[in-house]
Amino acid sequence: MYDVAPLFTRADGEYVFARWGRPIVPVVFGVDDATLAVFKGAIEAVVTLAGHKMDETDMELGANLMVFFCRDWDELLAVPHLDKMLPELGALVGRLKAAEANQYRIFRFDAAGAIQAAFVFMRMDEQLAQAPADTLALSQAAQVILLWSDRAFAEVPPLAMIDGNVVLRPEIGDVIRAAYDPVLPVAARDASHALRIGARMP
Structure with a gap:
């Protein structure tokens, strides 16, 4: 086994x-329409593999899987309302810069312990920029399911x-x-x- x-x-x-304990509602920020379609396709493929569901909107959060692309971590501090969803955002950006990280994932959970929401942050450094969009998309979809x-x-x-x-x-x-x-x-x-x-x- x-x-x-x-x-x-x-x-x-x-x-x-x-x-995940609820249907997944993804939204992707900071990419063109072609890359957006690749990401949503990859998420849908992994969700289908799991036998789980996607939806058009989350009644509580609107979207519950948020993917952010940026060139510099400081850009996240300028995203409207993100600091309200993630009160620890300022400290997190500092840690990501210090670690020279190029990706990070945060999960939120409901009362039963199931995944309620996920935030994916991708800083497009030289390494990530060289990766094909479908590879990035499938990798992130697998890592948030x-x-x-x-x-x-x-x-x-x-x-x-x-x-x-x-x-x-x-x-x-x-x-x-x-x-x-x-x-x-x-x-x-x-x-x-x-x-x-x-x-x-x-």
């Missing part, structure tokens, strides 16, 4: 799993090149599909949950 537990076990040894551990993809990325096409690694696709089994909980803190996912994989 594939060892699922490391994908949701944090560096401190804690097992933390969460999936579940709450993966902080080191899940530190050594092996979620994507692979098969027959000249960038695709989700088959085992990662299987984990996503199994994790959204309606019988399984939307959130878990016990590593035995990983065995239940593994048992549902091919």
Whole structure:
């Protein structure tokens, strides 16, 4: 059986799993229409793989998956109302600049522990600028469909090149599909949950 537990076990040894508990409503800022279509297509493909749903609007938040592209982290400070959604924005921008990071994801959770919203920030440095839009889109879509551990993809990325096409690694696709089994909980803190996912994989 594939060892699922490391994908949701944090560096401190804690097992933390969460999936979306509501339909995903994405919005992408800072890109042209062509790139926007690529991102929405990738998100839709991963959501379909999971057997989850998308929607036109979130009754509570409007959009609940927000993707921001920028050239410099300071640009985020000028985004209207973003600091109201993320009160820690100022401190976060400082940390991202200090770390010279080029991407970051923040999740919000509902009372049941399910993912309620996600914010994806992409700073288009030289490395990201060289990556094809479909690769960036599929990678980010895969990394927000579940709450993966902080080191899940530190050594092996979620994507692979098969027959000249960038695709989700088959085992990662299987984990996503199994994790959204309606019988399984939307959130878990016990590593035995990983065995239940593994048992549902091919």
